[in-house]
Amino acid sequence: MRWSDVKISLLEFWHEFKRQKSGMLGLLLLIFWIGVAISAPYITSPDIPEKWKTYWVDYPQNVPPKWVNTFSSQQLAVHEIISPSQLKEYMTQEEGKIILEIPYHNKYDVPVQDIVIKNISGKSAGPRKYPLITVYITRPDNKEILLLENYKIKGSTTIQLATNNEVRKNVLEWIKQQGVTVSPEKEFEYLATLDTMKVVFAKVSEDMLETPESLKGDYNIRIEISIPRDAEVNLDSTEVLFLGRSYGYLGTDFKGRDLFAGIVWGSRVSLTIGIAVAVLSVVIGIFYGVTSAYFGGWTDEFMMRINEFVASIPSLPILILLGTYFGGHIKLWHIVILLVFFGWVGIARVARSMAYQIKEQTYIEAAKVLGASTGRIVFKHMVPQLLPYAFAQIALSVPGAVLSEASLSFLGLGDPGQVTWGQILHDAQVAGAAVNGYWWWVIPPGLAIALVGLTFVLLGTSLDRVLNPKLKRL
Numbered sequence: 001m002r003w004s005d006v007k008i009s010l011l012e013f014w015h016e017f018k019r020q021k022s023g024m025l026g027l028l029l030l031i032f033w034i035g036v037a038i039s040a041p042y043i044t045s046p047d048i049p050e051k052w053k054t055y056w057v058d059y060p061q062n063v064p065p066k067w068v069n070t071f072s073s074q075q076l077a078v079h080e081i082i083s084p085s086q087l088k089e090y091m092t093q094e095e096g097k098i099i100l101e102i103p104y105h106n107k108y109d110v111p112v113q114d115i116v117i118k119n120i121s122g123k124s125a126g127p128r129k130y131p132l133i134t135v136y137i138t139r140p141d142n143k144e145i146l147l148l149e150n151y152k153i154k155g156s157t158t159i160q161l162a163t164n165n166e167v168r169k170n171v172l173e174w175i176k177q178q179g180v181t182v183s184p185e186k187e188f189e190y191l192a193t194l195d196t197m198k199v200v201f202a203k204v205s206e207d208m209l210e211t212p213e214s215l216k217g218d219y220n221i222r223i224e225i226s227i228p229r230d231a232e233v234n235l236d237s238t239e240v241l242f243l244g245r246s247y248g249y250l251g252t253d254f255k256g257r258d259l260f261a262g263i264v265w266g267s268r269v270s271l272t273i274g275i276a277v278a279v280l281s282v283v284i285g286i287f288y289g290v291t292s293a294y295f296g297g298w299t300d301e302f303m304m305r306i307n308e309f310v311a312s313i314p315s316l317p318i319l320i321l322l323g324t325y326f327g328g329h330i331k332l333w334h335i336v337i338l339l340v341f342f343g344w345v346g347i348a349r350v351a352r353s354m355a356y357q358i359k360e361q362t363y364i365e366a367a368k369v370l371g372a373s374t375g376r377i378v379f380k381h382m383v384p385q386l387l388p389y390a391f392a393q394i395a396l397s398v399p400g401a402v403l404s405e406a407s408l409s410f411l412g413l414g415d416p417g418q419v420t421w422g423q424i425l426h427d428a429q430v431a432g433a434a435v436n437g438y439w440w441w442v443i444p445p446g447l448a449i450a451l452v453g454l455t456f457v458l459l460g461t462s463l464d465r466v467l468n469p470k471l472k473r474l
Contacts, residue, residue, distance in 0.1 A: 023462025122153030140217025285347025388467030
């Protein structure tokens with residue numbers, strides 16, 4: 001076939017396809033998903049899959065997206081990071097002491113989860129000559145709270161103020177100094193469960209421990225580092241993190257992982273597995289069915305019995321058993337192979353029935369009379385007639401493959417080295433996200449799976465209408 005003929009055929013196809021509104025919507029969605037998958041390293045970070053399990057310890061846990069503040073009367077604190085270069089602006093040095101004065105403006109109804117002082121490097125001058133850090137916070141009402149006093153800096157030190165027992169104890173002592181009644185029974189409970197930051201950023205009142213009301217205004221966090229003679233302190237990589245009650249575009253999960261990054265990187269896995277499984281299943285199914293129909297007789301019978309045997313195997317239970325056999329996890333390429341193994345049988349039966357009709361055509365008989373080889377007849381005369389069905393079936397097979405991979409990951413049998421939507425839903429189910437109302441953890445991955453499925457269903461049905469004249473509307 002000449003290129004000019006191919007070009008004319010493609011233009012005719014495109015002219016017909018443009019009339020399919022559902023097909024154009026599916027094409028736009030496909031372009032969107034491909035764009036998301038390709039741009040994943042650029043709009044998030046190129047090493048997300050490697051650090052997905054461990055990196056997010058410095059981020060707030062189980063918080064909604066920051067845009068919820070737009071629709072809510074209760075404003076949630078957003079995540080803020082004071083970088084090493086910014087800290088230098090707040091730093092003053094005296095003999096044997098470094099002082100950091102960090103301003104913080106609280107304009108939120110629900111304050112930050114925690115204040116984290118990260119990566120302070122210290123070297124002692126002897127067994128009892130460690131650098132010591134003391135932290136104060138001055139509130140808008142001019143009340144000062146001693147949060148932490150003479151905390152030893154050993155090597156690379158990170159201090160989480162909200163969960164530090166000494167900080168909780170100091171805050172409770174300060175509350176009692178303000179005239180707030182704290183019973184001995186309750187004090188023991190508060191030492192273990194107190195939401196320290198809500199109290200530190202709250203108005204002083206008798207019920208500030210139970211129902212704290214946010215005190216808005218300008219705060220000052222004062223960090224004093226005492227350095228004994230011959231000891232060393234390095235703040236070159238030190239950061240101060242204000243862990244917010246909201247974060248990013250899609251919030252975080254129970255490990256503080258950015259769910260937006262998970263959705264973006266999950267699109268790569270879903271599209272790769274979906275398209276790979278669909279293409280391989282259709283190619284194998286088409287050639288298997290056409291070969292069976294062409295030879296007929298006992299060859300056809302034998303091949304169809306194999307087909308029926310594979311079709312009778314329950315795929316999901318087998319995949320679960322294999323996942324258990326592989327140590328509870330299946331690599332992505334294993335998943336592709338297994339889904340292809342179970343995915344070609346239905347396509348082969350349809351291709352066989354279509355090939356039987358094509359086999360009886362006059363031009364097939366003429367090719368045989370002229371001495372054409374079996375391979376030439378199958379590949380040049382029969383398979384091309386099935387291409388319209390093949391293209392439509394590829395598009396329609398993608399959602400099934402995506403759902404199968406998501407099901408395995410949801411059951412905890414996916415590839416632990418990859419970020420997938422099914423794994424996000426698995427973690428959400430384990431952590432009770434739906435019960436606890438963490439909707440941002442459940443809806444986005446579920447919606448992404450549904451949209452990818454819708455994308456290829458729209459494309460597949462439209463291709464079927466365009467390429468199969470019998471389905472065209474009058």
